[in-house]
Amino acid sequence: MIRCWEHVERGEDDPEDSTPSIPEVTITDLASFSPDPGTLTGEPDNLGIAGLPTNFTTDTAEHTRDGELFGFPIRVRFTPITHTFHYGDGQSQASDTPGASWDALDQAQFTPTDTSHTYAERGTYQARVDTAYSAEIDLGVGWFPLTGQLDIPGTPQTIRIYEAHTALVAHTCTENPTAPGC
Numbered sequence: 001m002i003r004c005w006e007h008v009e010r011g012e013d014d015p016e017d018s019t020p021s022i023p024e025v026t027i028t029d030l031a032s033f034s035p036d037p038g039t040l041t042g043e044p045d046n047l048g049i050a051g052l053p054t055n056f057t058t059d060t061a062e063h064t065r066d067g068e069l070f071g072f073p074i075r076v077r078f079t080p081i082t083h084t085f086h087y088g089d090g091q092s093q094a095s096d097t098p099g100a101s102w103d104a105l106d107q108a109q110f111t112p113t114d115t116s117h118t119y120a121e122r123g124t125y126q127a128r129v130d131t132a133y134s135a136e137i138d139l140g141v142g143w144f145p146l147t148g149q150l151d152i153p154g155t156p157q158t159i160r161i162y163e164a165h166t167a168l169v170a171h172t173c174t175e176n177p178t179a180p181g182c
Contacts, residue, residue, distance in 0.1 A: 025069065026146065027149065027150055030150065033076045040058055040085070040129045046157060047162065049161065052164075053110055053117065055101065057100060065078070074138070076138075078133040083099075083130075088126045088156075089119060097115070099114065122161050127159045
């Protein structure tokens with residue numbers, strides 16, 4: 001099969017090449033191989049508190065897909081290069097990482113991260129992450145990068161942001177069950 005892609009010099013007396021050749025592959029030709037949209041997760045449990053950071057992560061990762069393009073077998077490798085987090089309140093942020101949980105970062109909940117967002121008001125928001133992928137193809141002779149990127153829009157996730165109020169008290173609720181907040 002490699003012969004299909006070898007360049008052969010022909011003289012004037014040689015008949016025209018009847019060997020099939022693969023057309024130039026562009027990143028838009030790979031639409032049928034496109035990766036699934038990344039799943040956005042807001043931490044903790046797609047909930048948050050107004051005025052405190054909500055941590056966001058996505059499950060995108062490098063992966064390959066096999067198939068056929070222009071009648072030839074092909075492998076396509078997609079690598080995430082940019083994640084654009086849309087928080088649903090008009091704010092967005094691009095990151096080259098998919099984010100990490102507070103546990104993985106060894107951080108306490110509600111501490112800022114590279115992919116966290118602080119909502120100003122309580123409410124229900126539709127957040128999503130759009131991922132830009134680079135692509136490489138393998139026609140059986142090694143990986144070749146393609147120019148451009150493939151932008152995959154994410155599926156919106158409902159994020160609920162609540163309002164929290166605290167009060168300083170002189171005694172615990174066990175000590176004074178009728179105290180404010182008990």
